[in-house]
Amino acid sequence: MALDIPASQAPDGLSQSFFGSRNRKIENITVLGAGSWGTALAMAFARAGLPVKLWGRNAEHIEDMKKDGTNAKYIPGVPLPDGILPTNDILDAVRGSDAIFVVTPSKAFKHVAREIATSIRPGTPVISCAKGLDPHTNGLLTTRIKREIPQSVPMVLTGPSFASEVANEQPTSVVLAGPTQLADALTEALATPNFQLITETDLVGVQVGGIMKNVIAIACGMADGLGHGSNTRASILARGLAEAGTLAAALGGNPVTLLGVAGAGDLALTCTDAQSRNYSFGRALADPEMTLSANTFEGAMSVSKVCQLMKALELDAEIAPAVEKAITGDITPAELIDQLFACAMSETHAELQLTA
Ligand SMILES: NC(=O)C1=CN([C@@H]2O[C@H](COP(=O)(O)OP(=O)(O)OC[C@H]3O[C@@H](n4cnc5c(N)ncnc54)[C@H](O)[C@@H]3O)[C@@H](O)[C@H]2O)C=CC1
Ligand SMILES: O=C(CO)COP(=O)(O)O
Numbered sequence: 001m002a003l004d005i006p007a008s009q010a011p012d013g014l015s016q017s018f019f020g021s022r023n024r025k026i027e028n029i030t031v032l033g034a035g036s037w038g039t040a041l042a043m044a045f046a047r048a049g050l051p052v053k054l055w056g057r058n059a060e061h062i063e064d065m066k067k068d069g070t071n072a073k074y075i076p077g078v079p080l081p082d083g084i085l086p087t088n089d090i091l092d093a094v095r096g097s098d099a100i101f102v103v104t105p106s107k108a109f110k111h112v113a114r115e116i117a118t119s120i121r122p123g124t125p126v127i128s129c130a131k132g133l134d135p136h137t138n139g140l141l142t143t144r145i146k147r148e149i150p151q152s153v154p155m156v157l158t159g160p161s162f163a164s165e166v167a168n169e170q171p172t173s174v175v176l177a178g179p180t181q182l183a184d185a186l187t188e189a190l191a192t193p194n195f196q197l198i199t200e201t202d203l204v205g206v207q208v209g210g211i212m213k214n215v216i217a218i219a220c221g222m223a224d225g226l227g228h229g230s231n232t233r234a235s236i237l238a239r240g241l242a243e244a245g246t247l248a249a250a251l252g253g254n255p256v257t258l259l260g261v262a263g264a265g266d267l268a269l270t271c272t273d274a275q276s277r278n279y280s281f282g283r284a285l286a287d288p289e290m291t292l293s294a295n296t297f298e299g300a301m302s303v304s305k306v307c308q309l310m311k312a313l314e315l316d317a318e319i320a321p322a323v324e325k326a327i328t329g330d331i332t333p334a335e336l337i338d339q340l341f342a343c344a345m346s347e348t349h350a351e352l353q354l355t356a
Contacts, residue, residue: 026189030097036074038103040163046083055093106132113148131210132298160269172232205257208248214299220271221282222333255261286333
C-alpha cells in the first residue's frame with residue numbers, strides 16, 4: 001500500500017505570489033461539483049456578493065439549473081441567488097478564477113485536479129471541501145491537490161454544515177484552513193452573518209476531523225438503529241473523538257484542533273441528526289426496513305482506507321475497524337456494540353491527548 005502522508009502546508013512563497021505585484025484580490029469564485037454541498041456553498045458565496053461559476057459534470061442537469069433558476073435535484077425549493085453561473089465547461093470555470101472550491105466526493109479528486117491542473121494560475125487557492133481520504137493513496141486530499149497542481153495553494157473548508165441548512169441561510173460556522181494571509185483574504189470576501197468562516201492553519205487536523213466524523217457517525221447510527229440510548233451514542237462519539245485525535249497527531253496535525261468546530265462540532269452534528277447520510281447509513285445497517293435516498297456516503301467509502309492507514313501507522317483503533325467489519329458483514333451491528341463496550345479502554349483511547 002502506498003502511504004502518502006502530507007504536511008501539505010503550501011510554501012509561503014506560493015501564497016505570497018497570489019497577492020504579488022498586481023495586488024490580486026478575491027473577486028470571483030469557482031465551485032466544482034453541483035451536488036448538494038457545492039450548490040449550497042455557491043449560494044453562500046453569491047450572497048456575499050461575489051460572482052460564482054458553478055461547474056457540474058452533467059450537461060443536462062446544468063441546463064435545467066439555468067432554465068429553472070434552482071438546483072431541483074439537490075437543493076429543491078431554494079432559488080439560486082443572482083451571481084451564480086452554472087456551467088458544464090470545467091476549464092472555462094477555473095480559468096482566471098481567484099479561488100477554486102472542489103466539492104465533488106473524494107473519489108473524484110484525482111481526476112478533477114488533473115483536468116484543471118494546467119489552467120490554474122500560480123498561487124491560486126484550491127480548497128478541498130470533501131470529507132474523505134484519497135482512495136488511490138490513503139493520503140489527504142490536500143496532498144493530492146499539491147501533487148496534481150503544484151502551483152496551487154491547497155486549503156480546506158470543513159465543519160458542521162448540512163447543505164440544506166446553509167442553502168436556507170441557517171447561521172453556520174465552518175473552518176477555512178490554510179496559510180494565514182490567504183485564509184484571511186478569503187474570509188473577508190466570503191463571510192456573511194449567516195455563514196461564518198473561522199481561519200485555521202492545521203490542514204491535517206481539520207481534514208482528519210472531517211474524515212473521522214463520518215466513520216463515527218456510521219457507528220452512532222447503528223447504535224440508534226438498534227434502539228440503544230443517548231448514553232451509548234455519546235460514549236461512541238467521545239471515543240471516536242479520541243480515535244480521530246490519535247490519527248491527527250500521527251499524521252503531523254494537532255489533536256487540539258479536534259476540539260473545535262471541525263472536530264467536536266462536526267461530530268456532534270453528524271452523529272446525532274438524521275439529516276446526515278453517514279448516520280442514516282449506519283441506521284439502515286441496523287434496520288433493514290429503512291431505505292436510503294442519498295448515495296454519497298463518504299464514511300462508508302473511506303473506512304477501509306482509514307483502517308489501512310491506522311494500521312500502517314501502528315495506531316490502536318476500535319471504532320473504525322468495527323465499522324469496517326459491520327459494513328462488510330463480518331460482524332452484525334449488535335456485535336459492533338458488544339465489541340465496543342466489551343473492550344477495555346486503554347488510556348490513549350479514554351482521553352483525547354492534548355499534546356501533539
Ligand atoms: N452535503 C453536505 O451537507 C456536505 C457535504 N460535504 C462533503 O462534500 C462532498 C460532496 O458531497 P455532496 O455535495 O453532499 O454530495 P452529492 O451526492 O450531493 O453531490 C455529489 C456531486 O458530485 C458529482 N460527482 C460525483 N462523482 C463525480 C466525478 N467523478 N466527477 C465529477 N463530479 C462527480 C455528482 O454528479 C454530484 O453533483 C463530500 O465529500 C461530502 O462529505 C461536506 C459538508 C457538508
Ligand atoms: O458533512 C456533513 C455535515 O457537516 C454532511 O454529513 P453527511 O455526509 O453524513 O450527510
